[in-house]
Amino acid sequence: MHDLIEYIQSYLSSNLTPGGAGNWFWATVYVLAVFVGLSVAVIAMNWLERKILAHMQVRLGPMRVGPHGLLQPIADALKLLLKEDIIPEGADKVVFWIAPFIVVLAAFTVFVVVPFGPTHAITDMNIGILFMLGVSSLSVLGIVTAGWASNSHYPLIGALRSSAQMVSYEVAMGLAVVSAILMTSLHGIGFYGAGDAAAGASGTLSMIGIVQAQQEQQMWFIFKFFPLGLVAFFIFAVAMVAETNRAPFDLPEAESELTAGFHTEYSGFRWSLFFLAEYSAMIAVSSIAVTLWLGGWLRPFPNALQGPTWDLVFSLFPGATFVFLGLMTFYNVARMPKHPLFKIQTIGLAGFGALLGAIGLVLLIPQVRVRVNDIFWFSAKVAGFMYLYIWYRGTFPRYRFDQLMKVGWKVLLPVGLGLLILTAGLGMRTEIWEAVVRR
């Protein structure tokens, strides 16, 4: 028993990830935390998407289940769980059964290397980004098998579209990623950065390493070699929408053409697995974008707004955000209709506000706020991407299949290649420049 406690405590003093430290206990805790956090994020995302989309479309969105529809995702989850589990007669039952699990597995496994903070990752692989791209592209396998096993025309077309789309956008995505990885080892000087050339000049594929490289160079890669970083980020931002099959690239599940694409024949719990996978894949690719270009867990303006005062101000953000959300909720509690029928709803909303406020207050405790700061900034950046996803969906019509391919192969790919060459060339130039200056 004593050994066990010692084993658990031994990790607390280390500055490695649980996986890196090889501590099984904490690794399990982190896995569970990530899993639960992700599930909560997907549920929240479900509600937020409906609400935000509704407000963009001059309607209210869910309002009936719980105050402001807060319990709607839970009601939906219950409905999906209780639904009859239908497997079409002509379907290949085993493959049909396995397909959603492949998709979910791929979508969740990538979070093993997502760095929520310098030590807040399940593990830190030295090929982290490669692992993420590799595993996340496994999900196409699940989609193709789902479409094939359904033994129906629409899912088949949806699955074929999906595989073509994901494979072709991965190329552009990969090029953008490579240019970011190049930046980890290249130091700009002069206009292209204030980096200290002495700081570790070797490149890295580790997710944590990439963020640390941005920290050392005191520059998010989106601003590096301006505008090259920005263009790479843009390519990735487009490719990641296509990769996750979201509007305006949601052809595989184009509702008006293919009814529901590859998951037309799926219902109930199996369908909800696809849903879960789609949203966690969105979060996963957004985390890649945040890690590679937006400085991961680093707070904004790390170099411009330095010093203990600014550190304090920024460390108050997480708590302040939740307290603000809580206050907003209480404002809406005050605006609730004063009819007795709304009593339960009002109490529920007040309770939710109190919960948000309590979380906010806990996050303001000095010992806590130091630890959650990284996680907060990372999540906030990812949340920004989630908002973008919803915004796209509310704004854009859908691309046609051939136009999608055209964008992928004729626009993003050449731009990505040129970008890679330019980044490498510029890096070379600065390296040579540095060598000259140093002499």
Place this chain on the structure above:
Amino acid sequence: MTDPKTLSPLDLETPDKTFLDANELVINMGPQHPATHGVLRVILRLDGEKVMGLECVIGYLHRGVEKIAENRTYTMFNPYVDRMDYVAAVSNALGYCEAVEKLLSVEAPPRAQYIRVILTELNRIASHQLWLGTHALDIGAITPLFYTFRDREEILKIFEKYCGARLTTHAFRIGGLQYEAYDGFEQDVKAFVSFVKPKIDEYEELLTTNRIWLERTKNVGTISGKDAIALGVTGPVLRASGVKWDIRKALPYANYKNFDFEIPTGQNGDTYDRYIVRMVEMRQSLRIIEQAVEGIPEGPIMAKVPKVMKPPVGEIYHSIEAPKGELGYFIVSDGSTQPYRVRVRPPSFVNLQALDLMCRGQLVADVIAVIGTLDIVLGEVDR
């Protein structure tokens, strides 16, 4: 690769053996499909995603409206026409009432004519708004639907205030109107005109210059003016192909000759042109409404029509420009209280036969866009 435009129509009974290779896929779209606007069934023959030919199977909403007419008196049949094109019920009623009036040789009094024009043009805007919303939804833009429905609501409110019904209005009677315009009708209509003008700009802001919208609609579902005339296509679809044919101008009915408006035409006959033509039409309808509401004369709203209508023996064909095209009524009277035969020429039904031609060589996604741009209402196709 054979050009799909040269292929013969699909023969479903005896499939052509030359097409039964592995590249061909025959898929069934509808009648339960989110984007076929009701219960249209389309059988598509695909080569990959390319449409080699298609056939429409209709009749899922057949209610025998024309047969019902033979067992109803002229007045009793009036509400039934509202159920054909249920998103433009007022236009249907206008066509029917005018046809019977022609048969009876009566004419609605001027005041009734003006109110008829106002309501019909309002209904044209409502129909186009519904078309825009669903068409954009089919192409993947979900937001315009809510904008158009929000604004269409204002039109339906005017209808509701006028006659109590929102959709199947039964607004007109043979010989004029049943109801006098309610107090404040003019103000409501004027308020609507000034309300909806910026809203139409708002729809255009969302779509007209949207890159994806342009790519999805330009050169999609192209039909030449010659083909359109050969197939009997009418309405905005014909006008987008460059043929300036609008029955309001060509064979003026009601009192359209009193109003100053333009007939928009397109050049390419593609989906984008049809979109632009309809957007301009909405503005032109507003122009007509503005002029009409200024000039509503005082006077009776019903002509002298016998209680029991017995039109003289004979036949009549009368057509109007419904939002979707030429809506014609062919009525044969045998001198009794009931028509001997009523035949409706619905614009959607005739326009739908251009679908095959417009879709050949396009992709599956374009079929959806083309069905949307034809603006069909299955209630009218099947009757």
